[in-house]
Amino acid sequence: MKVAVLSGKGGTGKTFVSVNLAVTAKESIYIDCDVEEPNGRLFLKPKNIKKEEVFTLLPQFLGEKCIGCRKCVDFCRFNALGFIKNIPLVFSEVCHSCGGCAIVCPSGAISETKRPIGVVEDGFYKSVRVITGELNVGETSGVPVIRTALDRTPINENITVIDCPPGSACTVMESVEIADYCVLVAEATAFGLHNFQMVYELVSLLQKPCGVVINKADGSYSHLESFCKERNIPVFCRIPYKENLAQIGAKAGIAVEEDGEMKEQFSELLGKIKREVEK
Amino acid sequence: MKIAIPVNDMREEAEVCVSFGRAPYFLIYDTNSKEVVFSRNKAAEAQGGAGIKSAQAIVDEKAKVLLTVRCGQNAAEVFNAAEVKVYKTTKVTAKENIEAFEKGELALMTQFHAGFHGKA
Numbered sequence: 001m002k003v004a005v006l007s008g009k010g011g012t013g014k015t016f017v018s019v020n021l022a023v024t025a026k027e028s029i030y031i032d033c034d035v036e037e038p039n040g041r042l043f044l045k046p047k048n049i050k051k052e053e054v055f056t057l058l059p060q061f062l063g064e065k066c067i068g069c070r071k072c073v074d075f076c077r078f079n080a081l082g083f084i085k086n087i088p089l090v091f092s093e094v095c096h097s098c099g100g101c102a103i104v105c106p107s108g109a110i111s112e113t114k115r116p117i118g119v120v121e122d123g124f125y126k127s128v129r130v131i132t133g134e135l136n137v138g139e140t141s142g143v144p145v146i147r148t149a150l151d152r153t154p155i156n157e158n159i160t161v162i163d164c165p166p167g168s169a170c171t172v173m174e175s176v177e178i179a180d181y182c183v184l185v186a187e188a189t190a191f192g193l194h195n196f197q198m199v200y201e202l203v204s205l206l207q208k209p210c211g212v213v214i215n216k217a218d219g220s221y222s223h224l225e226s227f228c229k230e231r232n233i234p235v236f237c238r239i240p241y242k243e244n245l246a247q248i249g250a251k252a253g254i255a256v257e258e259d260g261e262m263k264e265q266f267s268e269l270l271g272k273i274k275r276e277v278e279k
Numbered sequence: 280m281k282i283a284i285p286v287n288d289m290r291e292e293a294e295v296c297v298s299f300g301r302a303p304y305f306l307i308y309d310t311n312s313k314e315v316v317f318s319r320n321k322a323a324e325a326q327g328g329a330g331i332k333s334a335q336a337i338v339d340e341k342a343k344v345l346l347t348v349r350c351g352q353n354a355a356e357v358f359n360a361a362e363v364k365v366y367k368t369t370k371v372t373a374k375e376n377i378e379a380f381e382k383g384e385l386a387l388m389t390q391f392h393a394g395f396h397g398k399a
Binding site for chain 2: 073076077078079080081082083084085087089091094
């Protein structure tokens with residue numbers, strides 16, 4: 001079973017929930033798809049890491065073969081190509097590596113070259129397999145790195161926890177696509193609710209079943225609670241805003257290993273998610 | 280010589296559009312014939328790369344000068360390759376800016392912004 005953990009905004013507690021779920025499940029896979037700033041590994045500190053470089057394809061023009069028909073420029077829906085003074089121009093950061101330009105070129109003037117954009121690390125923390133996608137600084141699209149990281153999941157896994165990027169853009173959709181279930185982490189504030197509604201809308205569009213973990217829940221926030229109630233979204237648990245948790249987090253500890261209450265809460269949470277997936 | 284200006288409307292008195300790549304129209308003014316023509320900007324609703332596509336269109340119109348409020352780095356790269364000069368507007372309407380340009384009152388643009396796109 002694959003569980004994606006997501007939230008509308010950063011700092012809500014996706015990594016906190018993901019890491020603790022993976023450790024609670026013991027025989028599990030944790031995949032960090034927050035490739036712009038993967039931080040699950042700070043807590044899990046994986047060992048025996050194997051690295052794989054991730055590439056994207058970029059068109060390369062063989063000038064002497066180009067007949068200047070501009071079919072590639074017209075074809076590119078991302079507008080990553082220009083044609084100035086009979087020379088084709090490629091904007092690598094706008095290119096989505098679809099390869100269409102090479103296909104439509106009637107004179108075989110376009111070949112594709114590999115460009116490195118990131119790495120995927122694969123290691124272990126105890127019996128938790130830790131896969132981390134990392135996008136190179138300055139790159140604009142993390143999607144190929146996320147795809148490579150997710151491709152590493154075997155078909156018969158016990159449980160895979162996908163730690164998603166924040167927000168509700170392409171990288172989030174890519175991370176959620178293979179999930180059987182989505183856990184939405186929300187903060188009990190007006191801002192938290194607003195961002196939660198955005199990811200809720202996204203997972204609904206993608207027709208993924210979902211449940212909620214309310215984090216830093218200092219008392220109840222009625223707007224969030226009633227939003228969930230009205231739509232029959234299960235609220236799995238409310239993680240308190242506790243100094244002890246902040247201390248554990250600050251020294252990169254794992255809450256379920258250091259806090260008895262958290263250990264209990266996360267095994268309950270895991271049980272609830274499993275029951276929802278089996279429904 | 281042809282001058283291009285992104286505009287909000289198909290009138291000489293139209294305001295210069297604050298966006299280059301997403302401008303609805305381009306005004307093309309020929310300094311020799313004093314003729315004014317308008318073209319619809321096909322890149323205005325583009326998913327991405329609007330600046331590149333718009334710049335290509337300006338180059339294809341054979342304009343040698345662009346008067347604009349601002350311009351992105353990708354479009355600037357196209358203009359640079361095509362040797363189109365980019366000047367910063369100082370007035371509100373297209374007409375006023377053409378007059379200012381012809382009097383030599385406009386300065387070349389020196390700052391090109393990174394894209395506003397939330398490309399992911």
